[in-house]
Amino acid sequence: MKTPAFPAFTVLLLSFSMLVPHAAGATASIPTEGESWDHSTITIQIMPASGQYWFNPSFTTDVSKAVQRWTESIIVFTDSYGFRYLRQLRYTIYVTGFNQTLNPDISISFVQSDPSFVGVTKFVYPTADNYFQTVTTQLATFDSSNTRQLTDVDMENVAMHEFGHALGLDHAVSPVTSDNFLELMFKDYGQAIGGPNNFVQEPSTLDLYALATIYSWLPGNAPATGLPRTLSLTLPPGIPYSVSVPYSAQITSYKATVDQLNLRVLVLAILVIVLFACAVALAIRSSRRKPPTLPTPQYPTQPSIEPGPVNTLAELHRSSDIRLCISLSPMSAIAW
Ligand SMILES: [Zn+2]
Secondary structure (H helix, E strand, O other): OOOOOOOOEEEEEEEOOOOOOOOOOOOOEEOEOOOEOOOOEEEEEEEOOOOOOOOOOHHHHHHHHHHHHHHHHHHHHHHHHOOHHHHHOEEEEEEOOOOOOOOOOEEEEEEOOOOOOOEEEEEEOOOOOOEOOOEEEEEEOEOOOOOOEOOHHHHHHHHHHHHHHHHOEOOOOOOEOOOOOEOOOOOEOOOOOOOOOOOOOOOEHHHHHHHHHHOOOOOOOOOOOOOOOOOOEEOOOOOOOOEOOOHHHHHHHHHHHHHHHHHHHHHHHHHHHHHHHHHHHHHHHHHOOOOOOOOOOOOOOOOOOOOOOOOOHHHHHHHHHHHHHHHHHHHHHHHO
């Protein structure tokens, strides 16, 4: 075990939410703590506060996910910008109650709340060789007023931030990246604790570049001394100041976008079908409609051709007589 040359604790804490303005991150710089681990496989002991009413058992999983998230962001960063030796960093996680390691590099425990921090990381600084010995992290489960409990997303964010300290990062200067995302390593937590819509934050390219600088000894043997403290580490040309989103999160985001697009296409298709059906129905109805009633033509009045009343037999006879008289009349006239 190394003996600390300067037995003074350095405390790096993440304070409570201060809603920061989303201005472009003009100052992309971050100091380093001046220490790194001298081995690439780092052991982590998580100590859940099991049985405490203020402790959510899922917080243990959140811390594990936070560590994994760093690994995934490193993969994305090194795919784009090199420094692939960073992938040699490995983490072995132990959870008290399930498994145990005697001398973990990083010990993570929980407290109910603290008036001054939501997460705090302590280590001896600096040692003679600028290598970490042991690091302890405490994570609060409630805000400073002990009224709002952290969500799983909050816990994952805070654990990611503190793990950045445990790897050797100090606080980034800018609260936001150039692509307008919250800087994970900024000194204040940029979201309201307990917010139902809080989102998982990602390490920035600045954080990962600083990590690549701290662990530049990884390609070969560890140097005699670790990296001295760097007060202002900035990104080199060619690396934009942005977040490094893990591929799994990118796929989830793309899938959500595609699903939303599919939903819009489906709604549009349904709308087109409904409109088409309405048009067809209107066309059918129009084809079956009766022609308009034309006015009845007015014809000239014709004489009635209806037969007259039927005569009685006597009348018929009289009529014959009359007819006979008429027929004989000329002759009579002649005879007369
Ligand atoms: Zn911090």
